[in-house]
Amino acid sequence: MDALFRRRSIRKYIKDKPIEKEKIEMLLKAGFAAPSARNCQPYNFIVIDDRDVLDKIPTIHPYASMSLSATLAILVMGDNTLQENVDYLLQDCSAATENILIEATQLSLGSVWLGVYPREERIKGIKELLNIPKKFMPISLIVIGYPAEKKEPSNRFDTKKVFYNILNKE
Ligand SMILES: Cc1cc2nc3c(=O)[nH]c(=O)nc-3n(C[C@H](O)[C@H](O)[C@H](O)COP(=O)(O)O)c2cc1C
Numbered sequence: 001m002d003a004l005f006r007r008r009s010i011r012k013y014i015k016d017k018p019i020e021k022e023k024i025e026m027l028l029k030a031g032f033a034a035p036s037a038r039n040c041q042p043y044n045f046i047v048i049d050d051r052d053v054l055d056k057i058p059t060i061h062p063y064a065s066m067s068l069s070a071t072l073a074i075l076v077m078g079d080n081t082l083q084e085n086v087d088y089l090l091q092d093c094s095a096a097t098e099n100i101l102i103e104a105t106q107l108s109l110g111s112v113w114l115g116v117y118p119r120e121e122r123i124k125g126i127k128e129l130l131n132i133p134k135k136f137m138p139i140s141l142i143v144i145g146y147p148a149e150k151k152e153p154s155n156r157f158d159t160k161k162v163f164y165n166i167l168n169k170e
Contacts, residue, residue, distance in 0.1 A: 003106040005153040010110025011066040013145025018049070019072045023107050027074065027144070030103035036092035042083035043096040046075040046130055053129065060125030061141065064114055070145040074100060075116075075126065077136040086137065090117060093139035100142055110147030113140055 024047060031045055048054060049072050057067040067073055076097050078089035097113055104111040116122045116138045126138045 003102050005155070007101050007105040007111075008151035008154060009112040010145075010147045010149060010151065011112050011143075012147070012149040013066070013069045013071065013110055014148050015069045015071075015145075017071060017146045019109065019144060019146075023109065024049075024072065026107060027100050027103050030099040031074070031076065031096040034092065034095035034099045036095065037083065037085075037088040040082045041092075042078045042080070042089055043093050044077050044079055044136060045096075046077065046132075048073040048075065048130075056129055057141070057143075060129060061114055061116070061122055064141070064143065066112060067143045069148075070143045072144040074142045074144065075130060075138055076100070076140045076142065077132065077138045079135055080137055081135050089137060090139060093117075097140045097142060104142075104144055108146075109144050110149070111142055111144045113142055116141055 028045055028047070031043060032041070034043060036042060054067050054070055054073060057073065058064045076093045078093045080086070080089060083089045083092060101111050101113060116126055117140070123138055126132065126141070132138060
């Protein structure tokens with residue numbers, strides 16, 4: 001619960017401070033621990049640590065300028081031969097994405113979820129940039145680095161959005 005509340009979108013990073021291999025492995029383990037429909041585990045990951053590639057991301061994604069100072073990004077994509085229903089593919093990859101964000105917080109890393117799917121131009125641009133074959137659908141891009149900004153833990157609990165059993169008709 002602690003890491004869950006502390007997870008916030010961090011968009012400023014200490015430039016040139018690489019993420020250790022062991023930490024990258026932990027992030028991937030977190031992604032692979034996600035639940036998936038029929039347990040088909042369609043999530044695949046591209047680890048991006050090449051400066052040139054990180055610098056190209058904002059030319060494709062309009063809200064990705066933070067990747068210029070990031071040292072890592074993980075592209076989460078779904079294998080549509082393992083899960084043909086794109087709605088489930090999206091949910092499975094989203095679960096993996098959130099797991100990675102939580103683990104990044106636990107490892108004292110800053111991270112932010114960038115939506116790729118369903119924006120056609122982002123899907124096309126990311127597929128071209130990373131040379132992604134047809135069977136993979138890019139879902140989200142997680143930009144990661146050592147944080148250069150601090151944010152308060154979130155507190156969004158809202159009783160007005162919580163319902164029990166059968167709702168009253170209005
Ligand atoms: C599906 C999805 C897409 C998002 N896309 C972007 C994005 O393109 N750029 C960005 O800076 N943040 C993006 N975010 C992060 C949200 O802006 C952020 O989670 C929200 O403002 C709440 O703030 P917090 O993450 O600090 O709790 C996205 C989040 C989700 C779940």
